[in-house]
Amino acid sequence: MSKPTAPDTDSAVWTRISNDGVDWDQFDSAAYFDHNYGSLRDDDRHIIEIVSDFFQEQKRRYPDQWRHKAIDVGAGANLYPALTMLPFAAEITLYERAATNCDWLQRQKAEPNESWWQFWSEMTNGRDDYRAIKDPLNLLSRRAQVKKGNIFNLPEDEYDMGTMFFVAESITNRDDEFKRALRTFIGSLRNHAPFAAAFMKDSSGYRVGNITFPAFSVGEQDIERQLSELARDVSIRPIESNGLRDGYGGMIVATGRRKK
Numbered sequence: 278m279s280k281p282t283a284p285d286t287d288s289a290v291w292t293r294i295s296n297d298g299v300d301w302d303q304f305d306s307a308a309y310f311d312h313n314y315g316s317l318r319d320d321d322r323h324i325i326e327i328v329s330d331f332f333q334e335q336k337r338r339y340p341d342q343w344r345h346k347a348i349d350v351g352a353g354a355n356l357y358p359a360l361t362m363l364p365f366a367a368e369i370t371l372y373e374r375a376a377t378n379c380d381w382l383q384r385q386k387a388e389p390n391e392s393w394w395q396f397w398s399e400m401t402n403g404r405d406d407y408r409a410i411k412d413p414l415n416l417l418s419r420r421a422q423v424k425k426g427n428i429f430n431l432p433e434d435e436y437d438m439g440t441m442f443f444v445a446e447s448i449t450n451r452d453d454e455f456k457r458a459l460r461t462f463i464g465s466l467r468n469h470a471p472f473a474a475a476f477m478k479d480s481s482g483y484r485v486g487n488i489t490f491p492a493f494s495v496g497e498q499d500i501e502r503q504l505s506e507l508a509r510d511v512s513i514r515p516i517e518s519n520g521l522r523d524g525y526g527g528m529i530v531a532t533g534r535r536k537k
């Protein structure tokens with residue numbers, strides 16, 4: 278069965294494509310990885326600085342709150358959000374809808390790509406909690422478990438910290454689904470749990486291999502508006518990025534803690 282993906286014409290803007298209307302099992306993990314994470318770019322370097330500083334600072338501020346359970350939602354073909362949580366969590370769930378990405382994540386656990394060392398090395402830069410880990414990819418393989426699941430069915434109040442990179446705005450072009458995805462991600466965290474989320478800004482959809490996937494166009498204010506209801510200590514930062522592909526206006530990273 279092949280479900281429709283966003284047509285490659287301007288009319289796609291006018292077509293509402295829901296998350297269920299896409300065949301996520303056609304997501305080409307290898308093509309996505311090669312294009313995005315085969316080597317470290319400056320935009321991801323900047324995101325890593327912000328997110329690693331944030332998680333380390335949370336540990337300094339709340340030293341008695343060891344984070345048992347972490348989740349990376351819509352992990353796709355990316356290990357670096359999970360790596361940012363590695364020093365602080367005993368278990369990390371890599372939560373993903375596409376069967377192709379779940380298989381890819383399982384294979385990476387056993388045989389991680391060399392490029393992850395570039396991402397890790399950026400995290401260790403001046404940060405003791407990361408530097409204390411000598412064999413991060415091996416440790417990640419022991420702490421991480423891949424779970425096939427749908428963001429809209431995440432359990433409530435379950436996780437002690439979380440990441441969600443390029444998911445809520447990149448799995449639908451419907452505003453209601455973007456908002457619901459953000460709500461269920463934050464809702465899956467316990468009260469006060471720290472999180473980091475990254476977004477493509479003003480995205481009009483994206484191509485992976487031969488398929489175009491939908492996106493909902495967001496800016497800093499949309500994210501701020503949604504998160505203000507769900508989180509405390511929210512910080513939203515623009516990330517300069519260009520040349521990755523056509524049809525986007527940079528990236529945005531948000532950090533904060535869940536509020537109930």
Ligand SMILES: C[S@@+](CC[C@H](N)C(=O)[O-])C[C@H]1O[C@@H](n2cnc3c(N)ncnc32)[C@H](O)[C@@H]1O
Nearest residue numbers: 351352353355373374375427428442443447448
């Ligand atoms: C643009 S990719 C982002 C992947 C990765 N987080 C990254 O940082 O590059 C969007 C991911 O969301 C996944 N996804 C789509 N719908 C989902 C859903 N309903 N629940 C969970 N994951 C979903 C896709 O399979 C894909 O891996």
